[in-house]
Amino acid sequence: MILIISSPDDAVTIDFVRPKVEARGVPVxxxxxxxxxxxxxxxVAIDEAGCRQILKHNGQTYDLADVTTVWDRRPSPIQVGDLVTDKDYRAYAELVAGRFRDGFWDLLPARWMPAKPTRALPADNKLFHLAKAAELGFTVPQTIFTNDPDELIPAWNRTGGQAISKALTYRDFFIYGDQHLLYTTRVQRRHLAGRHRIQHAPVILQPDIAKAAELRVTVVADQIFAAEFDSQSSRLTAQDSRRYDDNSVTYRAVELPDDVAKRCLDLTSALGLNFGAIDLIRRKDGEYVFLEVNVNGQWGFIETLTGLPISDAIADWLTADEPVTQDATKEDAR
Incomplete structure (x- = not known):
């Protein structure tokens, strides 16, 4: 059985893969x-005979000994429930539930994509994987991670006033009720006067690299699917491709140079990942520059726009240890 851990909102991506798994007679x-x-x-029941792990949901009981592979896609935060109204006890319940969940997954003897959560979390840290990429021979931007306001002006001067700032994690937040999402931003001279603000939330400072193109390289185990897109053809995506402008930006499948492809495989392997979405820049001189790896980055739009068979590769990996039967069994415990 394949266990998928993900939000119902992730159905668009899950449905690239789940029908292919079920068509092979593998229960999901x-x-x-x-x-x-x-x-x-x-x-969890532990005795001399070993460890038994049970999930009960919607009146169904699932023995997770039947799980051969886990696809840990986009899980939602755990929810204690509205019945727990005391703030202090709620905080305690969330802490205990989270600790138990972490141990529960660590005990599950299955193959994980991208990796077990305790392994995927440090791999997803931008400090860690950028340092690892440099160690493996990738060209990386000269980067400062800091909450020290005194670092901003020197970093800006080193780039000749062509510095950019990035957030350490990609998530929205609210200020006085207004929703905010931080994209890659050019550091203007006027921003230097407000440098004291970075003491509250660390930032990433890098030079603004001139791009010939950007690439999303999706690694599934030992397979590589590289897509190149002209992010500079749209004002929206020129600074940050996550602003997506698929009507103006052309995506195409490409072959990476052998040395770059090897580094991509070496990086996901070194990070303990069976999946990784790697972002690269191709400079105008042809050099490839590493930006980051997303341990569960989106790839469905890449498959749609380029035809790269990423979902086939994921389905193959998920079902590699499963006996294939003729009749698909469908289970859905969302």
Whole structure:
């Protein structure tokens, strides 16, 4: 059985793969962590005979000994539930539930994509994987990670006033009720006067590299799927490709130089990942520059726009240890 851990909002991506898994006669259990502990029950029984792990949800009981592979896609945060109203006890319940969940997954003897959560979390840290990429021979931007306001002006001067800032993690937040999402931003001279603000939330400072093109390289185990796109053809994506402008930007499948492809495989392997979405820049002189690796980065749009068979590779990997039967069994515990 394949266990998919992801939000129902992730259906667009899941549905690239799940039908291909089920067509091979492999049962799929789709469950989201926001069901725990309010609506789902997790149990671990340990004795001399070994360890038994049980998931109960929607009146069904699942023995997770049947799980050969886990696809840890986009889980939602755990939810204690509305019945716990005391703030202090709620904080305690969330802490205990989270610790138990972490141990529960660590004990599960299955193959994981991209990796077990305790391994994927440090791999997803931009400090760690940028340092590892440099160690493996990637060209990387000269980068400062800091919350020291005194570092901003020297970093800006080193780039001749062509510095950019990035957030350490990609998530939205609210200020006085207004939603904000931080994209890559050019550091203007006027920003230097407000440099004291970075003491509260560390930032990434890098030179603004002139781009011939950008690439999303999707690694699935030992397979590489590289897509190049002209982010500079749109004002929206010129600074940050996550602003997506698919009507103006052309995507195409490409072959990476052998040395770059090897570094991509070496990096995901060194990080302990069975999946990674790597972002690169191709400079105008032809040099490839590493930006980051997303341990669960989006790839469905790449498959749609280029035809690269990423979902086939994921389905192959997920079912590699499963006996294939003729009749598909569908289970959905969302």
């Amino acid at each position: 259990l789709w469950w989201d962590e926001d069901q725990y502990p309010a609506h789902s029950r997790l149990t």
